[in-house]
Each structure stands twice: as structure tokens, then as C-alpha cells.
Amino acid sequence: MVTILSLVVPTVTGVLSIFIRRAWLRETIHLIGSIATSFIGLLLVGTVIIQGPITNSNQFFHIDALSAVILAIISIVNLTTSIHSIGYIRHEQKEGLLNVRQTRQYYMLYHFFIATMVFVAVVNNMGLLWVSIEATTIVSAFLVAIYQKGEALEATWKYLMICSAGIAFALLGVIILYASSIAKLGASNQVLNWTVLSNSHFVLQPDLVALSFVFIMVGFGTKVGLAPMHFWLPDAHSQAPSPVSALLSGVLLNCAMLGLIRFGIVAENTIHGQLIQHLFIGFGLFSVGIAFPFILVQKDFKRMLAFSTIEHMGIIAVALGMGGPLGYSAALLQMFNHSMGKSMLFLTAGNVNQKYKSKQMPRIFGVLQSMPFTGFVFLIGTLAITGVPPFNIFTSEFSIFVAGFREGHAWITSVLILFIAFIFAAMMFHMIKMIFGENVRERMSTGEVSRWNTIPLVLPLFFVVLFGLYMPTSFTQLIHQASLILVGGVRA
């Protein structure tokens, strides 16, 4: 019942947003809807922590600890970005960059986007998991195109074409998996259910499963933004409105990663070989490696953040590949921590863009001086995302390194550490100039864009700082349960 509500609330809010003409009423409903969505999401997470997996009567929905981690990410980031959206969209409207009709479309699509991502997390049937991931692509493509300018259209076109073509191969993988599963169980609607396929005693035809997983890895890997299928990602992230960039980077990629994890576990039950491990580590390491030169030469602020996202998705993939109980929990923790840090940074980037009217880093100086609060959050976010202690991402990255050495991947871990150190240097090089530098020619007046733009930043900031120092037991328990699902897949 609650599960259905988690889908109905954002959908209804979205529909209402397009029909309501009064701006204040639309914003109020948008806020209430977002808070309700996040509340329901967290309620489901809480239920999973206390009572274990939720499966509704007809097996349509299934929420285990893995989905709960994603739901927690969706809920928290949604709360932040929805409040920030109000300030951001008001400002864009005032500047004449968006008209009233586009504003209404924005709020509608925003909630539909959230609904599709919640669907990814809660659905049981793995065919429908594919459908919902493709649906997230389409809905978010509308959002990336919202400015309807040349570059936004280009980004949308690339995003839609690359992701749809990539994910078509994932569907081929799903069909092959289904064919293999039918051979074992006979045709029925349950055959593609996660609750059936994840059973570790369920062994399918190995050659078919291996083939299917290669297609799925390429397909969902495209959506996760793993190199060399990442070309859509920097375009879409840099051209979307900043709250949407935060959602894309912080939530959407994790949803796609959830798909990859689920299919990976199913494949692992049949093929115990090294194929899955190697695929994850290979694509992951390549992504981290390719992010460094692009971050170094980048001029566009949001593009640089997008390449940092590719880096972090690579780190998560490597951690999932190296495995072991510690590796899995560290990977899941990294997903959560990265979402907090990166959504925060994209929102500050939005504030900076609106203030300086530019995304070009050489034109941005002295953020700390001109926007004291945003500058402060920006500084913390930069330190956190590059893995500086004592912030949250340091904790998870450090656990990944420990897990890597413990599982006997000393070389891979060393290379990973080396790349992360390079990227730290490259990002600092850009960020320090923006945060501390002083603009000599044109002095910016001191002041934030609006309170709506600054107050929501407190929420991710809280998690970034807190999770570096202390993690509540209920949360570690959730991560532990989720990693057990992954370990179970390997042990079988």
C-alpha cells in the first residue's frame, strides 16, 4: 500500500503542477508533494531496516535492502533539489530564460522523473526494471531540453540517442536471460522476477547467461556513464538546469547502477567465473582513468563536475568488481556519499552560474567573498568529493582501498589510488581559483541569489560532515543487509 503511494504521490503532484496556473499554489503543491514523496520513501527504508524485505501480495513490488539504499538516496536528494528548484526556477524566470509554460512543464517533469526512479527501486520484475530505466531516460531527456536552446537540444539529442541505443542492447540481454530462464521454469509471468532469479540455487545455461550479461553490462553501463560509453553524460549534466543535474548525477546513475548490480547477482549465480568481476573492474578503472585528463583541461564548471561523476561511478564499479563483504558495503556507502556530495556541488554550481551568469571557470573568481554561504558549502563539497578526510567520501573510498588490498587486488587498488590522487590535484587546481581568487576587474556585489537557493544545501552538508565522523547504527545495518545480498550472490 505504502509502496503504491510512493509512486502515486509524485505522479499526482506532477499532473497537478501542469494544470495549476497560480505560481504560488503550484510551488506550494510542488513542495508538499516532494516532502510527502521523500517521507514515504524514508518510511519504506525504515520498514526494510526493521522488518526486512517488503513484497506485496502479487509479487509486483519487492523492496529489499538494496532498493532501500537507493530509496534513501532518492528521498534525501529529492528533498534538497525540490526546495532548491523553487529558487532556481524563479530566478531563471526573472531573467527571462524560462517562460511560464516551461516552468509548469519543469515541475511536472520533475515529479514524473522522481516517480520513474522510485519505480526502478521498487519493481520486482527485471523486465520492468529495464522498462523503468528507459523511462527515466525519456523523462529526464525532456528535462534536459527544457531551455530549448541550441546546446541544450544537442545535449538532449545525444543523451536520448546514445542511451536508447545502448540500453537496447541491455534489452537484448534481458531477452536472452528470459529465454534461458524459461527453459528452466517454463513460461510464466514470474520467470523474470528478481525474487525468483536471485535464488542462488537457480542455475541457468552458462553460455547464455554470460552472453546476456555482457550485453547488459554495455547497456546499463552506458546509462551509468562508464567509459567508453560516457559521451552523453557531460553534455546532459552541463546543459540541464542545475537541480536536474544534481538529480541526474546523484540519483539517476545510482538507479542504473542498481540495475547493473541486480543483473550481476543473477549472472553470478550461474557463472562463477571471473567474467563479471573483470567487466566491472575493467570498465570502472577505465572510467576513472579517462576522467583525469578531461577534468584537468576542462573550462566549463558543470562539465568538470560531470567528469568527476564518471570518476566516482568508476570507483563504485571497481569496488563492486573487487568484492568481498567490505568491498560491497564500501561500494554501497560510496554510492550514498557520492550522491550527497555531488548533488550539493551541482546545486552550488547552479547558484554560482546564476550569480556570475557564466559556467566558464576562468570567469568565476572569489565565490567565498561574493557568496559567503554558497562559497563555504562549495569549499566543503570540493574537499569532500576529492576524498579529503574527515568528510564522508574519504571514509568510503578508504574502505574500498582496504577491501581491495584484502581481496588481493593490490595492483588494481594502487592504480586506483594513483588516479584518485591525480584527480584530487586537478580538481583542486580549478576549485581553489574559483573559491579564493579575487576578481580585480569587475567586483561582484556580495549576496546570495535567494534563500531558496541556500537553505536546502544544509541537508546534504549535514550528511557530508556527519557521515565522515559518525554513522548511525540503523544506517550501517542497512548497508550491511544490502551487502549481504551481494555476498549471497557470490557465495552460491
Next chain:
Amino acid sequence: MLLQVFTIVLIMSTLALLWIKPIGTAIKILSVQSLILGLMAILIAVRTDTPDLYIMGGLTILMKSIGIPWILWYTLKKIGMKRETEKLIGRELSILCGGLILAISYIVTGKLHLSSISLGQQYLPISIAMLLMGLLIMMTHQKAIMQGIGLVVMENGLFLVALVTTYGMPFLVDIGVFLDVFVAVILISMLTYRIDKTFQSTHTENLRRLRG
């Protein structure tokens, strides 16, 4: 027998998409291709007595052979009917690539051991070839609307894979895939129109500003 004729028409229509120049004709070919696909689904439904497949066949004809071509046609009319395709590689070379893809599909699928599948071995190569040719169309064509058509051809190929290996995916999944494709085509049409209005052309050469 009838199925074999249908698959031959399918592959010929895909090859024709690699050859023809006017975009209007390409849309018509796409419509015929989807019609054949729908009829195949219904034929298999009759033979195997699967009620779901009747609905899927009907939906394929309704949406993919009438709905989607209509949307594309409408977009084409808004941006000017007399549009021709433009490609990175010549028509002769793309047909050659098509032949190559077909050969590779036969070789690769010949090595698969699909014990459970009755129809599969015979028709799988054709469907894989359709999928890959759809990708080829997307990669080589430079007009936005043709890239969209390539995407629909890919989806048609996937539908055929599912049809011949497992008599279609579970019903809800099939419906979901349909819905996704349909909305994607609406988005493609919208974008094509916007791109045309912004750049005065639907040539994707204009979409080269975001780099690095």
C-alpha cells in the same frame, strides 16, 4: 512458409532503409516493416495459441505501423516534405555493411546453443541483423529524423528477437517497452522540430558544439 516470406520482407525492408534517399519513403518503409512484424506476431499467436501475442500483434500494427509513422510524417510535413537523407558513408558502402552484418549475424548465432527454442535458430540471425542495421542507420545518418527511424528499427529487431526466442516477453514488459518507444518517438519528433527551428536544418552536423 509464410513466416519465412515475412522475415525475408523484413530484412529487405531494412536493407531498403539503407538505400533510399527521400525521408518520406523511409517512413513508409518503416510502416510496412512494422505491419509485417505485427502480422508475424499474430501468425505465431495462432500457431502457438498465446493470447497475449494477439494483443501485442494488434498493438504493433496500431502503434508502430500507424501511430509512429504518422507522428514522423507530421513532423516531416512541418519541417518541409522535400527532405533527403544525408549520410557519412555512401549508399553502396552502407548496403555492403548491411550484407556484412547479415553474414556476421548468421555466423555468430549459429554458434549459440538454444535448446529450448524452436523457432529461434532459424530466425534469430535475421532479428539480430535488424538490430545491428538499426544501429548502423543511427550511426551513419546525419539527419535527426533518420536517426530516430534507426532507433525504431532497433526496437523492431528486439521485438523480433523476443518473438522468435520466447514468443514475446512477459505481457507487462512488452507493454512497457511499447510505451517507452512511443514516448521516445514523440520526443524525437519534438526535438527534430526544435533543432530545425533553431539551426534552420535537421543536419546533426550542427550538433557538434559540445566537446571534451
